[in-house]
Amino acid sequence: MTFRHRLRRDWPLLVMVLPVTVLLGVFHYFPTLGNVIAFQDYSPYAGIRGSEFIGFGNFQRMFAEPAFWQAVANTVTITAVQLVFFFPIPIALALLLNSVLSSKLRNLIQGVVYLPHFFSWVLVVSLFQQMIGGAGLLAQTLRDNGHQAIDLMTKPDTFILLVTAQSVWKDAGWGMIVFLAALSTISPELYESAAADGANRWRRLWHITLPGLRPVIVLLLILRLGDALTVGFEQFILQRSAVGGGAAEVLDTYVYYQGLLVGDFGYGAAAGLFKGVVGLVLVLVANRFAHMVGEQGVYSKS
Amino acid sequence: MSARAVWEEEPTVAGRLGKPVVLALIALAVAFPLYVVVVTSLSSTEAVTRAGGLVVVPRELTVAAYVQLLSGGVVTRALVISVAITVIGTAFSLGLTVLAAYGLSRPGSLFHRPLLFVVLLTFLFGPGIIPSYLVVNSLGLIDHYASLILPAAISAFNLIVMRSFFMGIPGELIDSARIDGAGEFAILRRIVLPLSKAVVAVVGLFYAVGYWNAFFNALLYINDNSKWPLQMVLRTYIVQQAPLPTGAGGVANVGLGLAPAPGLAIKMAIVVIAIVPVLLVYPFIQRHFQKGVIIGAVKG
Numbered sequence: 001m002t003f004r005h006r007l008r009r010d011w012p013l014l015v016m017v018l019p020v021t022v023l024l025g026v027f028h029y030f031p032t033l034g035n036v037i038a039f040q041d042y043s044p045y046a047g048i049r050g051s052e053f054i055g056f057g058n059f060q061r062m063f064a065e066p067a068f069w070q071a072v073a074n075t076v077t078i079t080a081v082q083l084v085f086f087f088p089i090p091i092a093l094a095l096l097l098n099s100v101l102s103s104k105l106r107n108l109i110q111g112v113v114y115l116p117h118f119f120s121w122v123l124v125v126s127l128f129q130q131m132i133g134g135a136g137l138l139a140q141t142l143r144d145n146g147h148q149a150i151d152l153m154t155k156p157d158t159f160i161l162l163v164t165a166q167s168v169w170k171d172a173g174w175g176m177i178v179f180l181a182a183l184s185t186i187s188p189e190l191y192e193s194a195a196a197d198g199a200n201r202w203r204r205l206w207h208i209t210l211p212g213l214r215p216v217i218v219l220l221l222i223l224r225l226g227d228a229l230t231v232g233f234e235q236f237i238l239q240r241s242a243v244g245g246g247a248a249e250v251l252d253t254y255v256y257y258q259g260l261l262v263g264d265f266g267y268g269a270a271a272g273l274f275k276g277v278v279g280l281v282l283v284l285v286a287n288r289f290a291h292m293v294g295e296q297g298v299y300s301k302s
Numbered sequence: 303m304s305a306r307a308v309w310e311e312e313p314t315v316a317g318r319l320g321k322p323v324v325l326a327l328i329a330l331a332v333a334f335p336l337y338v339v340v341v342t343s344l345s346s347t348e349a350v351t352r353a354g355g356l357v358v359v360p361r362e363l364t365v366a367a368y369v370q371l372l373s374g375g376v377v378t379r380a381l382v383i384s385v386a387i388t389v390i391g392t393a394f395s396l397g398l399t400v401l402a403a404y405g406l407s408r409p410g411s412l413f414h415r416p417l418l419f420v421v422l423l424t425f426l427f428g429p430g431i432i433p434s435y436l437v438v439n440s441l442g443l444i445d446h447y448a449s450l451i452l453p454a455a456i457s458a459f460n461l462i463v464m465r466s467f468f469m470g471i472p473g474e475l476i477d478s479a480r481i482d483g484a485g486e487f488a489i490l491r492r493i494v495l496p497l498s499k500a501v502v503a504v505v506g507l508f509y510a511v512g513y514w515n516a517f518f519n520a521l522l523y524i525n526d527n528s529k530w531p532l533q534m535v536l537r538t539y540i541v542q543q544a545p546l547p548t549g550a551g552g553v554a555n556v557g558l559g560l561a562p563a564p565g566l567a568i569k570m571a572i573v574v575i576a577i578v579p580v581l582l583v584y585p586f587i588q589r590h591f592q593k594g595v596i597i598g599a600v601k602g
Contacts, residue, residue, distance in 0.1 A: 003412075006411070007412055009412075010411040010412040010413075011412075012486035012487060013404075013405040013406075013408060013412070013486055014405065014412065014413065016401040016402060016404055016405030016487075016490075017405035017406060017417050019398045019401065019402070020398050020399070020402035020421070020456050020461070021402075023398070023452065023455055023456050024420060024421065024456060026437070026441075026452075027429075027434070027438075027452060027453045027454075027455075028424050028428075028429055029420075029429075030429075030437055031429035031430065031433035031437045032427070032429040032430075032433065034430075034432075034433030035433050037433070037436070044436075093328075099321070100321070100325070101306060105325075108329075109328065109329060110588075111584075111588055112329045112332050112333065113328060113332060114588065115332060115581075115584060116332060118511050118515075118584060118587070119515070119577070119580060120514075120515030120516075120517055120533055120536075120576070121515075121517065122533045122536045122537045122540075122576075123515075123533075123536065123573065123576055123577060126541055126573050127336070127339065127573070129540070130335065130339060130573075131335050131338075135355060136355075136356070137338060137355070137356045137358070140353075140354055140356060143354070144354060169331065191307075191309075192309050195309040196309060200311065201310075201311060234517055234518055237518075238537060252431070255430070255431050259432050260435060265432050265436065268431070268432045269430060269433060272430035272432055272433075273430060275430075276427050276428065276430055279427065280426060280427050283426060
């Protein structure tokens with residue numbers, strides 16, 4: 001079929017896709033090109049065309065800045081802590097729920113644990129503040145019983161555990177869905193014949209359930225590693241003033257504070273671009289790794 | 303599976319006792335904070351004073367806090383803004399997503415692959431905060447409500463979910479409509495959409511929750527606090543604990559002859575107002591994602 005034929009046949013489809021293409025163009029691809037200001041001494045008055053190119057000047061300044069490395073260290077540490085303390089919880093939850101026989105009870109629990117995923121971070125932080133903050137229920141109860149009140153929302157040294165607890169509260173239930181789906185694809189006959197062969201429940205868990213979950217676990221682990229520099233923006237920007245930048249500054253908030261708020265756009269864009277490029281490389285490497293260990297990965301050449 | 307299989311062992315004592323306890327604790331961890339916030343928002347000054355702060359045991363409930371918040375002022379205005387942004391934004395996003403998802407769901411159509419690539423590539427990297435800000439700024443959208451809708455209007459994820467669903471619709475249905483002379487828009491409206499109510503509902507609800515919860519775009523793009531959506535109000539008066547303005551333009555002092563509510567009840571009422579819409583749509587979301595709409599699409 002010639003191009004003109006196809007155009008005459010498919011133009012309504014192209015019209016349908018047009019608005020989305022325009023929006024993505026204006027608000028995704030166009031700003032992506034705007035990252036050239038990372039290589040400029042950008043001034044809002046001069047604009048991109050009028051601002052002077054300074055090569056890697058912004059990056060040199062950034063790499064010499066201890067606050068930047070502090071933000072990188074915080075981000076990576078938070079990712080690591082969440083891998084250890086967050087990642088296994090949805091798996092455990094899914095196993096627990098899968099073992100509940102009554103489907104009514106199962107649906108009820110699912111309904112309850114999915115719910116916080118649909119709350120905003122502002123709301124989640126507000127609720128935590130009311131429970132364990134300085135004026136919260138925990139402090140109030142301690143004070144009533146003659147103890148010293150504690151404020152877990154403003155302590156820099158335990159902040160990393162606090163944000164992990166918040167993430168678990170908000171998203172562990174939601175993270176369970178994909179494991180429940182994987183569990184439901186494991187054939188019950190496997191369990192039955194294993195039981196007939198004398199495997200007890202723990203051996204069945206080890207030899208049937210966990211291997212059944214392996215592809216999903218590997219995929220999610222890889223996705224998380226590829227996303228190592230993204231730990232959630234809103235959660236940190238909301239709490240940074242309470243605990244200070246030493247503990248709560250992550251790469252995204254660094255861009256916001258050092259770039260946008262002080263008007264140092266070129267420098268902020270450099271930090272943002274650093275995060276974007278390293279993140280992209282991590283995703284590509286993680287995906288390559290997934291293929292190497294024989295898993296599907298996130299995408300494949302088709 | 304609603305009964306234990308015959309080949310399975312009897313549950314151990316630890317399992318029989320431990321499991322309900324663990325499940326109850328999990329449910330309580332979600333429900334208890336919500337309960338305390340609701341009860342406190344309904345408490346009188348006396349009840350709050352007696353409890354020394356947050357109220358766990360309800361006594362002398364009153365809706366004074368809600369009357370004060372909703373009879374004009376900061377919170378009423380933010381609520382109206384948030385509802386409007388959510389309704390308009392959801393309609394806008396859903397409409398464009400349906401169109402694009404259908405437009406990309408006919409393999410072999412002109413530019414099908416490059417256009418799909420344009421959508422998928424947005425998953426791999428974001429444009430960055432500062433360049434996005436500069437674009438919104440140069441379009442003159444700072445302090446404009448459109449800045450809360452346009453930059454985040456399209457979720458590639460939602461688009462792909464919907465496209466996968468559309469692709470699962472039997473091709474014969476569409477081909478026969480085409481032979482009958484129906485154009486693409488008519489096919490979308492008369493064949494595809496009636497078969498896709500569930501996925502349209504789920505994606506619409508996801509967009510709606512997204513708009514309702516959005517905080518970051520407002521933080522970046524809305525400097526004028528008279529244009530703040532509810533999440534910004536929540537952040538300012540609850541998370542940052544700024545004192546609530548009273549009197550004209552702030553929170554009304556009295557309403558309907560009720561005794562004025564204590565400050566804490568008013569704050570908790572703001573939290574509840576932010577939660578309620580999510581709770582209202584949640585049963586619909588839950589009903590649909592149990593059918594596996596989302597998971598199936600993600601795997602595909």
